[in-house]
Amino acid sequence: xxxxxxxxxxxxxxxxxxxxxxxxxxxxxxxxxxxxxxxxxxxxxxxxxxxxxxxxxxxxxxxxxxxxxxxxxxxxxxxxxxxxxxxxxxxxxxxxxxxxxxxxxxxxxxxxxxxxxxxxxxxxxxxxxxxxxxxxxxxxxxxxxxxxxxxxxxxxxxxxxxxxxxxxxxxxxxxxxxxxxxxxxxxxxxxxxxxxxxxxxxxxxxxxxxxxxxxxxxxxxxxxxxxxxxxxxxxxxxxxxxxxxxxxxxxxxxxxxxxx
Numbered sequence: 001x002x003x004x005x006x007x008x009x010x011x012x013x014x015x016x017x018x019x020x021x022x023x024x025x026x027x028x029x030x031x032x033x034x035x036x037x038x039x040x041x042x043x044x045x046x047x048x049x050x051x052x053x054x055x056x057x058x059x060x061x062x063x064x065x066x067x068x069x070x071x072x073x074x075x076x077x078x079x080x081x082x083x084x085x086x087x088x089x090x091x092x093x094x095x096x097x098x099x100x101x102x103x104x105x106x107x108x109x110x111x112x113x114x115x116x117x118x119x120x121x122x123x124x125x126x127x128x129x130x131x132x133x134x135x136x137x138x139x140x141x142x143x144x145x146x147x148x149x150x151x152x153x154x155x156x157x158x159x160x161x162x163x164x165x166x167x168x169x170x171x172x173x174x175x176x177x178x179x180x181x182x183x184x185x186x187x188x189x190x191x192x193x194x195x196x197x198x199x200x201x202x203x204x205x206x207x208x209x210x211x212x213x214x215x216x217x218x219x220x221x222x223x224x225x226x227x228x229x230x231x232x233x234x235x236x237x238x239x240x241x242x243x244x245x246x247x248x249x250x251x252x253x254x255x256x257x258x259x260x
Contacts, residue, residue, distance in 0.1 A: 024199070024224040027110050033252035034099055034109075037070040038062055044097040046104075050232075057082050058233055060095030068118040068189050068247035076233030077243035084130075085237055093239060096232025099251065102144035108225035112197040114254045117231055120189050123242035125158035133158045135242070136165075136234035142198050144227040152219055154194055154207055160184050162192070164205050167217035177216040182209060189247075195257040198222035211260050226251075 036043040041062065053059050060076035067073045076095030085091045101108045117138065125133035138154040153165035160183035165173055184190065193208040196219075203219035231246050 025108075025110050027253065031253040031255075032106065032109055033250065034101070035250045037072070037248050038074040038246065039070050039072050041097075044099070047098045047100040049097045050094045054094050055082050055091065056080065057237075058093045058095045060232060063245075066120060066245050068120070068245075070247070073120075073245045073247040074232055075243065075245050078233070078235065078239050078241055081240045082237035091237040093233055093235045093237065096230045096234065098228055098230045100228045102227040108142070108144065108227040109251070109253050111199070111203075111224060111226055112195060112254050112257065113226050114250075114252050114258060115192075115194040115196065115229075116248070116250045117192050117194075118189050118247045118249075119192060120187070120245040120247075121156075121184070121243075122187055123235075123239075123244070125156065125160075127158050128238065131236050131238065133239055134236060135244070137162070137192060138194065138229065138231050139234065140196055140226060140229045142222045142225050142227050148228065150222050152196065152205055152222070154192065154215075156184055162207055162209050162214045164207060164215045164217045167205065168220045170221060175215060175217045176204075177213065179212075179214040182212055182214050184209065193258065195254075196226065197257075198224050198226065200224065206257060208260060213260075 057080040058078045062072045063075040064072050078093050082091040082093060119137060123135055135156045136153050140152045141148045141150060143149045150170055151166050155165045156162055161179055162184055163178055168174060191210050195206045197203045198219060200223055203222060205217055205219050206213060207215040231249060233244055
């Protein structure tokens, strides 16, 4: 009778866990994509949409008053402050539709992904004694639940710089590169391009503003896939005004980051 080999059985036991990290989900067929010019609410059929007049302080709509292309764009605005957030309650302003690949027949996209979005922002961001003002253009998660536990955000600080948030880990803000000279212009259409790779060991993200690199960071603690995302209005509760238009959103699986 051969002697018991605990190391062998330990490796067998751990194989499903390690294989999840070593071997990513495989793409099947052509590279997948999601495209909307916000011409119809039907583009987000089956996905969660923030209710109108959320917390009686913000709202959103499809509008033809200001567009980048087509007939409509997505418009969201703040008209009152919310109570402060605390450790148990998030009272941030919200006005957006979500894109929930986890609810589609093919499931989440497999990163890397390339995201492009046109934004027209009118918002007066200020430093404050508590939480400074900020604005969030985009939120991404690999989490298919309603918790959105691991997120990567593309934000704008009150100094006017677009930057990645929750990098390399949740709650952190450490960058490989971060602009301090390129500011985000208000009251004009601006193109944001985002490269997102959620490889658990070697993942990273980059953001370009009108073709210029503005933020680059490693991403850790995520698992390969892009399950959900949202674009529109997301801002801290103390803000009392501001509006944003979004148009021509494209999310596509890619093999490599773009070259500008």
